[in-house]
Amino acid sequence: MNSPLNSHRSVLLEETVEALGARTGGKFLDCTFGGGGHAAAILDSGGENFVYAIDRDPQARERASALQQKYVGRFVFCNINFADAGSMCLPPLQGVLMDLGVSSFQLDDGLRGFSFREHTKLDMRMDNSCGRTAADFLNTAAEHELVQAVRDFGEEKDWKKITSLILENRGKNLLTHGDSFAGLIAANFPRKAKDRIHPATKTFQGIRIAINGELDALQRALPVLFEKLGIGGRLVVISFHSLEDRIVKQFFKKMAGQAVSRMDGEPMQFREKFAKILTPKPVIPSKGEVDSNPRSRSAKMRVLEKIK
Numbered sequence: 235m236n237s238p239l240n241s242h243r244s245v246l247l248e249e250t251v252e253a254l255g256a257r258t259g260g261k262f263l264d265c266t267f268g269g270g271g272h273a274a275a276i277l278d279s280g281g282e283n284f285v286y287a288i289d290r291d292p293q294a295r296e297r298a299s300a301l302q303q304k305y306v307g308r309f310v311f312c313n314i315n316f317a318d319a320g321s322m323c324l325p326p327l328q329g330v331l332m333d334l335g336v337s338s339f340q341l342d343d344g345l346r347g348f349s350f351r352e353h354t355k356l357d358m359r360m361d362n363s364c365g366r367t368a369a370d371f372l373n374t375a376a377e378h379e380l381v382q383a384v385r386d387f388g389e390e391k392d393w394k395k396i397t398s399l400i401l402e403n404r405g406k407n408l409l410t411h412g413d414s415f416a417g418l419i420a421a422n423f424p425r426k427a428k429d430r431i432h433p434a435t436k437t438f439q440g441i442r443i444a445i446n447g448e449l450d451a452l453q454r455a456l457p458v459l460f461e462k463l464g465i466g467g468r469l470v471v472i473s474f475h476s477l478e479d480r481i482v483k484q485f486f487k488k489m490a491g492q493a494v495s496r497m498d499g500e501p502m503q504f505r506e507k508f509a510k511i512l513t514p515k516p517v518i519p520s521k522g523e524v525d526s527n528p529r530s531r532s533a534k535m536r537v538l539e540k541i542k
């Protein structure tokens with residue numbers, strides 16, 4: 235199903251409604267409203283469902299107003315970072331949803347500056363009312379910030395050469411537009427026949443994660459959102475790359491009283507179990523969904539149920 239107002243195709247839609255237990259009615263928090271596809275599906279699946287929705291993108295407010303008109307008295311929107319959800323006064327929730335990353339609105343709107351195909355200013359901010367644009371970041375970030383973005387967040391094996399390339403090309407206008415920055419990388423790392431992705435893909439991903447503080451927001455938000463659940467409530471997280479998925483998996487294990495990693499030697503008697511993991515393996519989209527919506531291909535959904 236498309237989000238109500240756009241070209242964004244909501245990922246794992248049916249699976250999400252099931253995982254949240256939304257058919258039996260309750261109060262839900264959608265932390266990543268986007269185009270409202272998941273929010274609308276939750277509202278449509280139970281007569282009395284109420285949805286609180288969050289998105290840090292100021293443009294999501296306009297899309298949310300359509301849902302406000304359609305689902306009078308059952309839908310509220312808040313334009314904040316989900317890491318700050320602790321400031322919201324909410325009743326105990328039956329379900330919380332995070333569908334991480336960016337929406338097709340953001341990716342497909344040249345003016346938002348996410349694309350490496352267009353000659354538009356590199357921006358990439360989800361909340362474009364504040365913070366550094368990607369062009370500012372490329373032109374002014376300290377070397378260690380560039381390394382963190384390209385190596386750690388982009389998981390780019392050629393991070394050393396790419397960060398040097400960025401530093402060498404400052405002040406030459408090559409770092410300010412999507413197509414010219416991507417062209418700079420492509421000229422230095424020509425695509426091989428076996429490569430399925432553009433040579434700048436991982437670097438772009440790393441810079442986007444860095445300027446939006448995506449991993450930090452996720453890490454801060456998970457305990458806050460868990461707090462907002464009532465007993466029996468479910469936290470459903472859809473992630474799109476391994477760095478996000480690892481944070482989610484480790485948080486879920488901690489809440490379920492399990493060892494977070496092989497290095498975690500905390501004795502069993504000191505572990506407390508606050509939740510049950512309902513997805514020992516993540517739920518992934520069917521082949522049919524991936525065929526009809528290639529952006530869903532890397533989605534992984536994990537579900538945690540609060541028990542105390």
Ligand SMILES: C[S@@+](CC[C@H](N)C(=O)[O-])C[C@H]1O[C@@H](n2cnc3c(N)ncnc32)[C@H](O)[C@@H]1O
Nearest residue numbers: 237244266268269270271272289290315316333
């Ligand atoms: C993949 S889209 C969600 C699409 C939505 N589920 C739908 O069905 O249309 C992710 C959305 O989450 C928002 N987002 C990402 N990180 C956020 C954060 N830390 N706080 C609030 N919103 C965030 C983005 O601005 C984007 O609109």
